Amino acid sequence: MIDAGKLMQQKARYGNMRNTKVVDLHSSKVACKECSLHQLCLPRSINGADLEKLDSIIERKKPLKRNENLFQVGGSFNSIYVVRSGSLKTYSPTVDGQEQVTGFHLPGELLGLDAIGKGKHPCAAKALETTSVCEVPFEHLEGLSQELPTLQHQLLRLMSKEIFDDQELMLLLGKKTAEARLSAFLLSISLRFKQRGFSSVEFYLSMSRNDIANYLGLAVETVSRMFTRFQEDGLIEAERKHIIIKDRENLQQIAGMNDCCSESSDDNSQLML
Amino acid sequence: MIDAGKLMQQKARYGNMRNTKVVDLHSSKVACKECSLHQLCLPRSINGADLEKLDSIIERKKPLKRNENLFQVGGSFNSIYVVRSGSLKTYSPTVDGQEQVTGFHLPGELLGLDAIGKGKHPCAAKALETTSVCEVPFEHLEGLSQELPTLQHQLLRLMSKEIFDDQELMLLLGKKTAEARLSAFLLSISLRFKQRGFSSVEFYLSMSRNDIANYLGLAVETVSRMFTRFQEDGLIEAERKHIIIKDRENLQQIAGMNDCCSESSDDNSQLML
DNA sequence: AATCATAATTGATAAATGTCAATATTATAC
DNA sequence: GTATAATATTGACATTTATCAATTATGATT
Numbered sequence: 001m002i003d004a005g006k007l008m009q010q011k012a013r014y015g016n017m018r019n020t021k022v023v024d025l026h027s028s029k030v031a032c033k034e035c036s037l038h039q040l041c042l043p044r045s046i047n048g049a050d051l052e053k054l055d056s057i058i059e060r061k062k063p064l065k066r067n068e069n070l071f072q073v074g075g076s077f078n079s080i081y082v083v084r085s086g087s088l089k090t091y092s093p094t095v096d097g098q099e100q101v102t103g104f105h106l107p108g109e110l111l112g113l114d115a116i117g118k119g120k121h122p123c124a125a126k127a128l129e130t131t132s133v134c135e136v137p138f139e140h141l142e143g144l145s146q147e148l149p150t151l152q153h154q155l156l157r158l159m160s161k162e163i164f165d166d167q168e169l170m171l172l173l174g175k176k177t178a179e180a181r182l183s184a185f186l187l188s189i190s191l192r193f194k195q196r197g198f199s200s201v202e203f204y205l206s207m208s209r210n211d212i213a214n215y216l217g218l219a220v221e222t223v224s225r226m227f228t229r230f231q232e233d234g235l236i237e238a239e240r241k242h243i244i245i246k247d248r249e250n251l252q253q254i255a256g257m258n259d260c261c262s263e264s265s266d267d268n269s270q271l272m273l
Numbered sequence: 274m275i276d277a278g279k280l281m282q283q284k285a286r287y288g289n290m291r292n293t294k295v296v297d298l299h300s301s302k303v304a305c306k307e308c309s310l311h312q313l314c315l316p317r318s319i320n321g322a323d324l325e326k327l328d329s330i331i332e333r334k335k336p337l338k339r340n341e342n343l344f345q346v347g348g349s350f351n352s353i354y355v356v357r358s359g360s361l362k363t364y365s366p367t368v369d370g371q372e373q374v375t376g377f378h379l380p381g382e383l384l385g386l387d388a389i390g391k392g393k394h395p396c397a398a399k400a401l402e403t404t405s406v407c408e409v410p411f412e413h414l415e416g417l418s419q420e421l422p423t424l425q426h427q428l429l430r431l432m433s434k435e436i437f438d439d440q441e442l443m444l445l446l447g448k449k450t451a452e453a454r455l456s457a458f459l460l461s462i463s464l465r466f467k468q469r470g471f472s473s474v475e476f477y478l479s480m481s482r483n484d485i486a487n488y489l490g491l492a493v494e495t496v497s498r499m500f501t502r503f504q505e506d507g508l509i510e511a512e513r514k515h516i517i518i519k520d521r522e523n524l525q526q527i528a529g530m531n532d533c534c535s536e537s538s539d540d541n542s543q544l545m546l
Numbered sequence: 547a548a549t550c551a552t553a554a555t556t557g558a559t560a561a562a563t564g565t566c567a568a569t570a571t572t573a574t575a576c
Numbered sequence: 577g578t579a580t581a582a583t584a585t586t587g588a589c590a591t592t593t594a595t596c597a598a599t600t601a602t603g604a605t606t
């Protein structure tokens with residue numbers, strides 16, 4: 001409809017509604033304490049000196065282009081990554097040559113935690129758009145955690161949260177209908193945008209319908225039909241990747257969620273570094 | 274068929290085949306270093322003195338009876354638990370009053386890692402049979418990890434493994450047919466028994482068909498039919514909970530697994546404490 | 547701007563699995 | 577041991593979602 005697609009996307013991604021926050025995440029030299037993800041990202045209790053230590057071990061890589069891989073399946077595990085801007089998907093190959101999308105990662109979220117156990121990445125990570133990340137060498141992080149109890153605690157918390165989230169997704173995949181899955185997905189994205197200071201009502205999805213379907217364990221056609229139905233029912237407006245949540249309450253009803261994706265959700269400082 | 278059901282169960286559980294190992298896990302006073310799970314459980318690199326420290330923070334609780342809860346949903350998180358003998362299921366309530374089984378836990382496996390993040394248990398744990406566990410107060414464990422880098426590392430590895438395993442299950446739930454799910458489930462149990470020194474060919478399932486179905490995101494009837502079909506096809510013999518794997522290769526084929534549940538699987542020291 | 551490739555939508559049909567109902571088996575309690 | 581409840585199996589049928597095929601829309605390249 002509106003033609004200035006790219007502009008709109010940028011605006012949406014960086015907040016074109018209330019809660020707007022001006023950020024410059026693409027600059028790759030920002031120190032932790034100046035990073036706009038700071039407040040989400042750092043345990044409050046880490047003080048100035050410790051913060052600098054943390055800062056010193058982090059490497060900022062040059063931005064990835066769309067479809068570039070951050071790491072490949074089987075690649076040796078050396079670092080954890082934090083998304084600074086943009087977004088990525090993680091996916092693993094399946095026996096029959098397909099791929100299984102295992103997650104989407106927005107600014108402030110971590111990648112690589114599943115690789116610690118075996119020392120190799122069980123999944124690959126690919127940028128869905130221009131994306132920049134912080135690289136945190138794991139050995140250094142472990143060493144620093146040894147010195148800083150708060151950091152160790154935060155690290156354990158984050159991994160625990162990941163386990164918890166995965167279990168929610170298992171529930172979704174195991175027990176929910178197609179419409180409940182898509183509804184829960186949209187609400188989850190909405191909440192995560194909100195937590196980053198962007199609009200939870202209107203946003204752009206960076207992933208394709210295919211990726212969404214794959215992630216939710218559905219056929220693309222089913223996802224497409226559900227998008228159509230949700231619009232007919234006045235739950236959302238969707239024009240391609242541009243989504244507006246019109247009736248959050250009903251979406252929650254359909255998703256059959258306890259409350260985990262409600263706007264007024266809990267503490268959620270799910271990020272670090 | 275054979276009437277001495279309980280005896281058989283005991284024999285199977287504690288190993289009635291080659292690989293037999295004599296264990297006495299029900300005794301609740303065994304020190305870590307004398308525990309038969311020791312080799313599976315401890316990082317090799319923890320030495321005698323450290324081992325005693327570890328030992329000193331562990332509490333051994335009196336055994337749970339079948340259907341007793343180890344913890345409840347929403348209960349405050351204080352400890353991680355390690356199964357010493359028996360088995361448990363973890364499950365969470367869903368909105369519609371159902372329950373969702375999120376995992377089964379055999380000797381040497383951990384419970385409670387998903388609660389660290391929020392400080393409350395997101396799921397409940399119930400004994401499937403007479404079961405004893407070690408309780409590891411989390412604060413102490415964190416403190417000790419601060420002193421012992423190896424322990425911290427092991428802890429992170431374990432949590433990472435849990436994340437990895439959950440992702441495998443997500444794949445199962447999202448992309449696999451009913452027969453692939455059941456097949457993968459049986460192979461997983463088989464492998465875990467093997468890792469504990471029990472037979473991977475013949476074993477008793479401690480969970481009901483209902484629990485299995487719930488866990489795999491299927492209807493009980495479907496699971497039952499699959500059991501029947503697997504027997505018709507000569508893949509397994511199943512008399513109620515007594516299972517014999519007859520044709521592992523075909524099961525693996527059906528499960529469509531890369532190799533993660535093959536008998537000759539990797540390092541896997543997935544346990545601790 | 548035109549062309550090509552990719553992604554998304556829509557419809558028709560088929561397959562897989564869930565639901566309901568009946569029966570059989572096993573476990574539990576008295 | 578017998579009665580009762582819980583669990584498991586089997587069959588008939590309904591529903592959901594996948595698959596296949598065709599069409600439309602979008603984005604990228606020249």
